[in-house]
Amino acid sequence: MSAVRAFVDLLAARRDPGALVPRDWEGVIGVARSEAMLATLANRLADADLPPAVAALFADQRAAAQVAQRQALWEAEMARRALAPAGIEFVLLKGAAYAAAGMACAAGRQIGDLDILVLASDIRRAENALLNAGWEWVKSDPYDDHYYRAHMHELPPLIHKARDRMIDVHHTILPRTHRITPDALALISDAVTSNGGHAVLCPQDMAVHCAAHMLADGDLQGGLRNLWDFHTMTRDFAAADAGFWGKLDGRAALHGLQAAVHRAARLARDLYGATLPGGWDRQDPTDAWFRRRLLARDDWGRVTKPLLEQAFYIRSHWLRMPPAMLARHLWTKWRKR
Amino acid sequence: MRHSTRIAVGPVQFRIGSDWAGPVAALERLYAGYPEDDARPADATVRLFAARPWRRWLRPSVHIGGDFVVPDALPLPLSMGLLAAEMGMNLQVALGWRRHMLLHASAVAKDGRALIMSGESGSGKSTLAALLGEGGWRLMGDEFTLIDPAGGDAFAFPRAVSIKNEAIAEVSARVDAARLGPLLAGTPKGDIRHLIPRPDAIAAMHEPARPALLLFPRFGGETTIEPMGEGEAFVRLTEASTNYVALGEAGFAALTRLVRETPAFGISYPDSAAGIALVGQLWADAAT
Numbered sequence: 280m281s282a283v284r285a286f287v288d289l290l291a292a293r294r295d296p297g298a299l300v301p302r303d304w305e306g307v308i309g310v311a312r313s314e315a316m317l318a319t320l321a322n323r324l325a326d327a328d329l330p331p332a333v334a335a336l337f338a339d340q341r342a343a344a345q346v347a348q349r350q351a352l353w354e355a356e357m358a359r360r361a362l363a364p365a366g367i368e369f370v371l372l373k374g375a376a377y378a379a380a381g382m383a384c385a386a387g388r389q390i391g392d393l394d395i396l397v398l399a400s401d402i403r404r405a406e407n408a409l410l411n412a413g414w415e416w417v418k419s420d421p422y423d424d425h426y427y428r429a430h431m432h433e434l435p436p437l438i439h440k441a442r443d444r445m446i447d448v449h450h451t452i453l454p455r456t457h458r459i460t461p462d463a464l465a466l467i468s469d470a471v472t473s474n475g476g477h478a479v480l481c482p483q484d485m486a487v488h489c490a491a492h493m494l495a496d497g498d499l500q501g502g503l504r505n506l507w508d509f510h511t512m513t514r515d516f517a518a519a520d521a522g523f524w525g526k527l528d529g530r531a532a533l534h535g536l537q538a539a540v541h542r543a544a545r546l547a548r549d550l551y552g553a554t555l556p557g558g559w560d561r562q563d564p565t566d567a568w569f570r571r572r573l574l575a576r577d578d579w580g581r582v583t584k585p586l587l588e589q590a591f592y593i594r595s596h597w598l599r600m601p602p603a604m605l606a607r608h609l610w611t612k613w614r615k616r
Numbered sequence: 617m618r619h620s621t622r623i624a625v626g627p628v629q630f631r632i633g634s635d636w637a638g639p640v641a642a643l644e645r646l647y648a649g650y651p652e653d654d655a656r657p658a659d660a661t662v663r664l665f666a667a668r669p670w671r672r673w674l675r676p677s678v679h680i681g682g683d684f685v686v687p688d689a690l691p692l693p694l695s696m697g698l699l700a701a702e703m704g705m706n707l708q709v710a711l712g713w714r715r716h717m718l719l720h721a722s723a724v725a726k727d728g729r730a731l732i733m734s735g736e737s738g739s740g741k742s743t744l745a746a747l748l749g750e751g752g753w754r755l756m757g758d759e760f761t762l763i764d765p766a767g768g769d770a771f772a773f774p775r776a777v778s779i780k781n782e783a784i785a786e787v788s789a790r791v792d793a794a795r796l797g798p799l800l801a802g803t804p805k806g807d808i809r810h811l812i813p814r815p816d817a818i819a820a821m822h823e824p825a826r827p828a829l830l831l832f833p834r835f836g837g838e839t840t841i842e843p844m845g846e847g848e849a850f851v852r853l854t855e856a857s858t859n860y861v862a863l864g865e866a867g868f869a870a871l872t873r874l875v876r877e878t879p880a881f882g883i884s885y886p887d888s889a890a891g892i893a894l895v896g897q898l899w900a901d902a903a904t
Binding site (some may be wrong): 301302304305308309312313330332333335336339340342343346347349350579580581 | 617629631633654655656657658659661663681683684712713714715862863864865866
């Protein structure tokens, strides 16, 4: 049995955990760790009858994820205290936002850097306020620094000198040089306040951002986790609002991200068993490449299709910048090796 | 992977995969006396691999991978495959284990009470623990000591002890050659030879011990004993713990309790005999 298949099936509740033998668990645990989703699986199977060693490991993971989440939200609070006196409002993105909003995908989800979104007109003041509050530039070379400032959708990463935590300050959700330009002003002006008091994207924008991050920007590293986020949030948003899928479609069109959002929905259906409404529930032969990339892990947690991985890496760059610029960028990067 | 083995050390079940037979055979010899539970899935995965297929034969070099990796870690020559495996296993525990608070410390136990020794590499903590383990003590481990955040007990991680440089001659003179691994000469950490813990230490590896004495040894110089305050011991142990921050409040509570309940000393000693004598003296005081 393929461990990555078993892992996906367990998340989708298509497989009985009681039917797994110890060697299967070993592969599933290895794959889940490689995808940084072991605590997600542990939460998904919190009530299942598991072998004692697995149950103990999963309990550790759930507890550790809870601590990590509290620390991530504390980091969001630190950012608020640094930016509020300057009158800069921000919107939480990704993991911290899911945690602040108490969403299902937050259970056990690993949260790396703190990602926030501010108005483009506030970005320099935000940087200054953070520098004054103890964040500093991660030492990087001048080319990278210039590259971030001229072409990216975020500041060069800042790290807090005492707490050793990174913050990514975004002014939009895709690189400036990307073929697609989302409506950043709409993202911020339609943000909503979460139960935790922080601003987060409205449901439709949250799903759009999740799909954009996975399919329009990245090379599908961590794709299973992003897809799990997308699947659980769209499922829960649709359960709370019967008109959700229609609104999502309109919002995706506004940001120019309909193709990515639709593909994310189809992949969530194919891998995690999402139920899609008419108009969404289609077949696209090119999805097969994405499924293959998402499932390209062996039972030891290794990426199995290096050429496919490379192809998706090149694709992510191809989408990110025009060809001449890409050539210049790769040339500079290659010379620095 | 082509070759693999499973090893349980203390509470951690490892699986180790390798592109070569050598490191797996060496591990299986060192860990032959450890309990095996085939029904137990591994908590942690270590992979020893060649960066390119032809590098399995041509100037073979072992890259260390697994659930957690250190970016840009340098590979080791195949002759040091055992060291690569050890480093891979340590890495998985240091970065992945959450059930206990991890202290980068050696430990030995007597009558259900533990002596914990924390220090940098070269402080002599491994050698002291190994030598005490050949005497009247149970060796708990030379690399990690695990503290249960709920109860405060110390748990053992008795991997094969990594004996280094000058200590190799001293330890090999005292133990049966069958309990020693191959000499790994000229590694990035100097010469290394592994010592298989005594069978009773392996048999007792799941038994907790109550922390009774904390030592911060420093090898070399005059014999000195300096009582250490709770604050200093606390700060030193936060630096010696790989998961103190990740455990959050539970880590703080566990460490606070440890330094409040356990007398701590910094010690210097010129040679092992003096070190062992110092330990005996301080243990006698702590145990009364």
